Amino acid sequence: LMGFGTAGEQGKKAVAEYSDPGKVREEFNKLVEHWHSRIEGMSVETPDAELNSMLNMWSPYNCLITYAWSRAASLVYNGERNGLGYRDTVQDILGVLHSIPEEAVERLELMITGQESTGGAKPVVKPFSHHPGEEEPTAEKDYRSDDCLWLFNTVPAYVKETGNLNFYEKA
Numbered sequence: 001l002m003g004f005g006t007a008g009e010q011g012k013k014a015v016a017e018y019s020d021p022g023k024v025r026e027e028f029n030k031l032v033e034h035w036h037s038r039i040e041g042m043s044v045e046t047p048d049a050e051l052n053s054m055l056n057m058w059s060p061y062n063c064l065i066t067y068a069w070s071r072a073a074s075l076v077y078n079g080e081r082n083g084l085g086y087r088d089t090v091q092d093i094l095g096v097l098h099s100i101p102e103e104a105v106e107r108l109e110l111m112i113t114g115q116e117s118t119g120g121a122k123p124v125v126k127p128f129s130h131h132p133g134e135e136e137p138t139a140e141k142d143y144r145s146d147d148c149l150w151l152f153n154t155v156p157a158y159v160k161e162t163g164n165l166n167f168y169e170k171a
Contacts, residue, residue, distance in 0.1 A: 038064055041098035063095030067104070083126035086114055090150040097154075097161045105158055105167070112151065121147040 003014055018024050039060040046052055070084055070092060090111050093104050113132035114125040122135070123142055159167050 035061075038099050041100075060096075060099055063092070064099060067092045067096045067100075083124035083130075084111070085124055086111060086121045086147040087144065087150055089125070090147075090154050094150075094154050094157055097157055101158065101162050105162075105164075108154060108158060109170075115148055115151075118143075119148060120145060123147065
């Protein structure tokens with residue numbers, strides 16, 4: 001068993017709860033089911049078993065991890081920017097639409113609220129302090145003209161994946 005907490009408290013509880021191998025198998029099966037449900041949104045069958053494995057398991061898994069951590073090794077998470085980089089985040093959404101469309105659309109809607117009246121977007125959307133319509137426009141020196149271009153791929157991809165044509169009508 002591995003976890004975090006003190007050995008005397010959380011450790012003893014974990015040992016008591018998971019000392020039965022049947023319980024460990026049950027929890028492991030739940031974990032397997034969780035990940036399979038997240039990566040089974042697409043299935044490809046080719047004559048090459050290794051290509052199938054890459055396309056059906058490893059590529060979706062990589063996209064999910066990238067989406068979940070949203071490029072956590074970047075300046076965003078070491079305190080330099082503290083938010084979701086607009087362009088990278090919208091690109092990451094494309095990779096998971098077929099796997100987790102309900103989660104992806106929530107983040108897509110958040111990113112759309114980062115769009116500015118100029119057609120551009122905030123370079124970084126800070127989910128914990130983002131107030132659409134109340135924030136100062138992006139300074140010209142920080143403006144990136146291609147951020148919102150990714151919406152032209154991502155929004156139709158979401159609609160195509162889900163069939164949710166009403167998404168185009170959201171205000």
